[in-house]
Amino acid sequence: MISDSIENLEEIIVVDGGSIDGSQQIVTTIAKKYSVAIQLIPSKKGRAKQLNAGAAMAKGTILYFLHADSLPPKKYDRYIIEKVNNGNLAGCFRMKFDSNHWWLRFLGWMTKFNNKICRGGDQSQFITTTLFKQINGYDESYIVYEDNEFVDRLYAIQQFIVIPKHVVTSARRYKEIGVWRLQYYFLNIHIRRWLGASSEDLHQYYKKKII
Numbered sequence: 001m002i003s004d005s006i007e008n009l010e011e012i013i014v015v016d017g018g019s020i021d022g023s024q025q026i027v028t029t030i031a032k033k034y035s036v037a038i039q040l041i042p043s044k045k046g047r048a049k050q051l052n053a054g055a056a057m058a059k060g061t062i063l064y065f066l067h068a069d070s071l072p073p074k075k076y077d078r079y080i081i082e083k084v085n086n087g088n089l090a091g092c093f094r095m096k097f098d099s100n101h102w103w104l105r106f107l108g109w110m111t112k113f114n115n116k117i118c119r120g121g122d123q124s125q126f127i128t129t130t131l132f133k134q135i136n137g138y139d140e141s142y143i144v145y146e147d148n149e150f151v152d153r154l155y156a157i158q159q160f161i162v163i164p165k166h167v168v169t170s171a172r173r174y175k176e177i178g179v180w181r182l183q184y185y186f187l188n189i190h191i192r193r194w195l196g197a198s199s200e201d202l203h204q205y206y207k208k209k210i211i
Contacts, residue, residue, distance in 0.1 A: 121147030
């Protein structure tokens with residue numbers, strides 16, 4: 001995917017939260033193959049902290065956040081730049097899983113709708129650097145649900161668009177835990193937050209049921 005969009009990329013920042021699976025060496029090897037600057041930076045564990053750490057290092061005027069188990073569509077940078085040039089300062093792509101399970105295909109289909117209940121981090125996020133700073137980035141009190149909390153704030157200021165191209169994300173966790181069991185756990189997290197659960201309560205539930 002790097003070669004498909006290298007002409008518009010200023011840099012790629014990979015934020016490592018202490019992985020022990022050899023990811024650092026993979027990034028170092030890949031970085032030698034391309035002219036675009038690829039940085040590997042360490043961060044405290046936690047996606048919100050890692051996302052903010054990457055944003056703090058970024059030099060560009062547009063930030064694009066992508067999870068490690070997701071692949072963006074070809075020419076994704078062109079789609080993002082086009083939307084930003086048209087005044088859309090934040091948004092995401094549609095998403096589909098690398099699975100043919102009917103429920104996961106249904107979840108992917110739902111991402112076409114521009115409503116915050118259809119959003120999730122696996123759809124990736126783009127935002128201008130200026131707007132990211134204005135809304136104070138990701139809330140680091142959230143160990144899980146950080147993407148949803150971030151998107152909620154963008155919808156509150158009516159600044160979000162869905163690009164009609166697909167990010168493909170791994171269904172690994174669904175295969176490991178079971179589609180219906182994991183969906184039940186995720187639903188519980190959404191309900192708990194709606195009922196006022198703290199970020200720490202959500203994290204503890206996530207650790208107990210999902211990790």
